[in-house]
Amino acid sequence: MTDSPLMPLWEVFIRPRNGLNHKHVGSLHAADAKMAMQAARDVYTRREEGNSIWVVRASDIVASDPDNADENFDPAADKVYRHPSFYDIPDEVGHM
DSSP, X not given: OOOOSSSOXXXXXXXXXXXXXXXXXXXEXXXXXXXXXXXXXXXHOTTOXXXXXXXXXXXXXXXXXXXXXHHHHGGGGGOGGGSOTTSOOOGGGOOO
């Protein structure tokens, strides 16, 4: 889908319940933010799934280039302390 002057593309994010992250659920075309919010509610929350909606004009999103993944994400590999996978978690702690 592409942006048009009359009906820009909007990305829709829904948070299923408090404490969880918003998740991208889809895209839609709408003339403005108010119409995008109404359309997102009608299309993506018909079964009462969610308690928060974000709509973001797709042209306002800035994303990293997948071709630059090495330079953007490779330095984290040498910082093992950021990923404490070497710790033993006691069973009584449960899911962490």
